[in-house]
Structures are given as structure tokens and as C-alpha cells.
Amino acid sequence: MIDEETVRYVSNLAKIELKDDEVENYKNEFGKILEFFDQLDEIDPDVEPTYHVIPLKNVFRKDVPGKSLDRDEALKNARHREEGYFKGPRVVE
Amino acid sequence: MITVGEWKERLENEKAYDLVSELIDRIRKSKLNAYITVTEDQALKLAEDFDNGKKEGKLAGIPIAVKDNISTEGVRTTCASKMLENYIPPFDAHVVEKLKKEGAIIIGKTNMDEFGMGTTTENSHFGVVRNPHDTGRVAGGSSGGSAAAIAGKETVLALGTDTGGSIRCPASFTGVYGLKPTYGLVSRYGLVAYANSLEQIGPMAGSIDDLGLLLEVIAGRDDRDSTNAGRGFTYSPVSKKFRVGIIEEMQANAEVKEHFNSFVETLRKFADVETVSLPSLKYALPAYYIIAMSEASSNLARYDGVRYGFSLENLDSWSRYFSKVRAEGFGTEVKRRIMMGSYALSAGYYGKYYLKALKVRTLVIEDFRRAFEKFDVLISPTMPSTAFRIGEIADPVTMYMADVNTTPINLAGLPALSMPIGESNGLPVGLQVIGNYFEENTVLGFAKAVERNEV
Numbered sequence: 001m002i003d004e005e006t007v008r009y010v011s012n013l014a015k016i017e018l019k020d021d022e023v024e025n026y027k028n029e030f031g032k033i034l035e036f037f038d039q040l041d042e043i044d045p046d047v048e049p050t051y052h053v054i055p056l057k058n059v060f061r062k063d064v065p066g067k068s069l070d071r072d073e074a075l076k077n078a079r080h081r082e083e084g085y086f087k088g089p090r091v092v093e
Numbered sequence: 094m095i096t097v098g099e100w101k102e103r104l105e106n107e108k109a110y111d112l113v114s115e116l117i118d119r120i121r122k123s124k125l126n127a128y129i130t131v132t133e134d135q136a137l138k139l140a141e142d143f144d145n146g147k148k149e150g151k152l153a154g155i156p157i158a159v160k161d162n163i164s165t166e167g168v169r170t171t172c173a174s175k176m177l178e179n180y181i182p183p184f185d186a187h188v189v190e191k192l193k194k195e196g197a198i199i200i201g202k203t204n205m206d207e208f209g210m211g212t213t214t215e216n217s218h219f220g221v222v223r224n225p226h227d228t229g230r231v232a233g234g235s236s237g238g239s240a241a242a243i244a245g246k247e248t249v250l251a252l253g254t255d256t257g258g259s260i261r262c263p264a265s266f267t268g269v270y271g272l273k274p275t276y277g278l279v280s281r282y283g284l285v286a287y288a289n290s291l292e293q294i295g296p297m298a299g300s301i302d303d304l305g306l307l308l309e310v311i312a313g314r315d316d317r318d319s320t321n322a323g324r325g326f327t328y329s330p331v332s333k334k335f336r337v338g339i340i341e342e343m344q345a346n347a348e349v350k351e352h353f354n355s356f357v358e359t360l361r362k363f364a365d366v367e368t369v370s371l372p373s374l375k376y377a378l379p380a381y382y383i384i385a386m387s388e389a390s391s392n393l394a395r396y397d398g399v400r401y402g403f404s405l406e407n408l409d410s411w412s413r414y415f416s417k418v419r420a421e422g423f424g425t426e427v428k429r430r431i432m433m434g435s436y437a438l439s440a441g442y443y444g445k446y447y448l449k450a451l452k453v454r455t456l457v458i459e460d461f462r463r464a465f466e467k468f469d470v471l472i473s474p475t476m477p478s479t480a481f482r483i484g485e486i487a488d489p490v491t492m493y494m495a496d497v498n499t500t501p502i503n504l505a506g507l508p509a510l511s512m513p514i515g516e517s518n519g520l521p522v523g524l525q526v527i528g529n530y531f532e533e534n535t536v537l538g539f540a541k542a543v544e545r546n547e548v
Contacts, residue, residue: 016428040449
């Protein structure tokens, strides 16, 4: 079963702040979802995992400058801007 | 439903401008809530261009609705989320470039489950989409808006996206046609990512031929998408005596089963039909959800409230700001999936969940490979039931179970469509037709054969 501490640990990993009542709800739901996932405990397939169903290969373009977004376009959806840059939150407290 | 043929017939005697105006008027008055944004000015301008002989192409003068997780330059693309409520992409998705090149008239962006996460389009920041057959019921999800728009005659064509059944489920619930193409056939460039290894953009329409036409337009090589197979598609439906496998493990309630079985009886008159067992499908549904949630937790990490999307007035420390933005910007189902995905990928659980799910995917692919050695197409009911009442299913796991017949196809990356095969108590029942890799013309050809025999 999932306890409150685990829900808070996961919400911290996912960077989603939860209110106390949300923690309680998710605790019950996570338990049920993990029970659903645990059906896979019935088998232990001795096969290679498939990450992608079609073979992928890197696509390279010629090393020549192409069209890219100009600064105004790149910044237009951002709320916090300063001197032509995105302004983000402090990383070091 | 309005087919492309019917629309073209009307275009011979009437102005595209008037027809598009009529369509927009119907959308404005509609109670279905199929659209998040109606691009009225742009659509009328394009209709005028068509009337003036300035637009040519395979879709010239044809209205199309685009699901709101596909980027449209200058037109907001919300993914039905508060997180992207005001986001205006500075570029078009590959498929939108192609639509424009072929003269299509984009009339709006359709409602959906937030970021494609859902089976009913109840998880939308912009409200639930209603089923045209019974407005007290859901239209299915996550491409519920696109399906309802076709069924409600609010567009001719539509684009949807399908990660675990999101085109086929609403097609089934609303009685329209929807095709999930082979993984890699259609470029994902400009599709707002939810689960990279599973999702595909696909056509939704009022007839088989219209699905084929739209797929022909959107398929093709795109070097900007590393998951693109680099292949094109020409619509040429296969005609033959089909060898058909009914997948034993696929599920349905009594009502749908009865309808499906009577369809099979008629089918036997013109096709070789046998049942086939794919034992790995027992584990496909949990494996699908583990992979989808894991990929979602990684993909949705980009919503940090800095470069675009929902943001807060005051910048705090990075960790607190990031956590608060996401707490407020995402809805309940999205948070649930991101957190479960983070858990499945976390230290100690990767092997138990994620890696195991990827191995189940190998088993599923092997089972399908064996089945296609014997059969041209495999069939099942698309959904185990007809459309739910709005609010009928509250428990997430019960909701996930509804995807049992559609998710295995995404795990394997195969093409599959849903087409209507009549109604049960006034609600449409969908048939799922699955083909081998890049065998879209076999799938579409079989679907046409079904139609011709009026099954």
C-alpha cells in the first residue's frame, strides 16, 4: 500500500505541490492503480524490451544556418522577460 | 455527417464563403462544446480565396477541424489545459503545413481531454463535450471534440490524435470513422507530446474514402521528427476475399457483444472468418498505462511556467515556483498520471514497472506478428460498451479498463480504424479493424467491403 510519505515523495519528484486533502485522495487512488499495475507480477518475460516499434536513426542536416525563431517570437509567450531574455525563478536560494 | 463528396457537390452551386458561414453559425449555436477556438476570420478569408479561384489542392475548399494539441501558427493551442490557455504557437505542425498546402479551410481547434489524457473528454479545462446522439452522454476521448464536430455536422473532416485509442474511442461513441495510422507514418512535429512512443495524428471523417483522402494528405516524410518512418501514403483500398481474425481476448458487454456477433454472422458470407488468441493481451492494458504515464511524466516536465504557458505573478525560488505553477496549471487526471509515471520511473521501481512493461510490449508485437502470418485483418469491438453517461465513471482504474481493446494496438504501433456498425438502443457501436504495419490500404479496403455488403 501507499502511505502519505510516499505520495509526498512522488509529488516532490514530479514537482507538483499538493494540498493535504489531495494527498489523502491520491493515496487511495495510487494504491488502486498500483494494484492494477501489479498484474504484471504474474509474468517474467524472457525477452528484450521494445522502446520503439520502428527502428530509429539519427537524422542529420547539412551544417548550414537555417531559419529559426527570432527573439520576439521566442519571448512572446513568456510573462517574465528582461532585456530580451526569459526571466526565471532563482535556482540558488 | 457531411462527406467530402457532398460538400463538393454543394460547392458547385454555392459559394464556399456562404457554406463556411453556415457551418460557423451552427458551431456558435451548438450545445456540443466540440470546439475550444473557432478561427472564423481565417476560415472565411480562405473560403473567399477559394471562391476567387486562388486555392487549389486535394482539400481545396474543404473545412477541417484540428484537435487542440496540434500546433497552429498564430492560433492558440491549449491542449484543453489551463497550463496552455493563452499559448500561441509561433509555428505550424507538419500536418497543418500539409493541410494548408492542399487548400483546406481550418475552421477551428477542437476540445479534448487535457493533454490527451482521458477516455471521455470530461477532463477538459473548457468543459465536457456532449455526444450528438444523446447530449447527456460523453462523446468519448480524448479526441471527443473532433468526433462530435463530425457527427454533429460542424465540420467535414477533422484531425485527432491517438495514444491509446483516442481517435477510435470517440469515433465509436459518436458513430463516425477514425483511423490511427501505423506509428511513424504521420509526422509528430508540432504535436504537443504526451507519450512519444505511442501517439499518432490521424484522420477522422464521415466515410472510408474521406479517411483515405485525409491520410494521403497528412502522411509523409519529415526530417524534423526522428520518429518519422519517412514513407508516404497513396490511397488505393485493397479489394479481395479477406482472411479475418476475431481476437478472442478483446472484451465487450452483453449489448455490444450481441451486436458484434450478429455483424460477424453477416461477415462470414463474404470473408473467411476465424477466431485467434493473442494471450499477451491480458497484460497489455497495465503495460500501456505504465509506459504512457512514464513518458508523460518526462514530457510534461517542460511546463515550468517560464518560457510559455501558465505562470504566476511573482517569481519564487525555482523549486517552489515550479511546483506551484504545475499544481495550479494541471488538472487532476494529468497530475495523477505525471505522479504515477514519476513513481514508475523512480529508483527501485524502474525494473518492476517500466522495464517489465516494455517487455510485455515485445510479447504483444510477437503475438500480432504471428496473427498476421495467417490473417489480412484482425477485428474486435472498438469499445467494450456504448457511450457512458456524463459523470458515470468516477474511479480512474474503472475508466482505464474501458481502453482494453484499443491500447494493445498502440503498444505494437499497428494501424487500426473504428467504423460504425449500427446502433444499440440509439447509441452507435464501433467495429475495430486492425492491419499489419503500413497496411492502411488493406484496413481501408476491408472497411469498404464491410460497407458494400451493408453489414
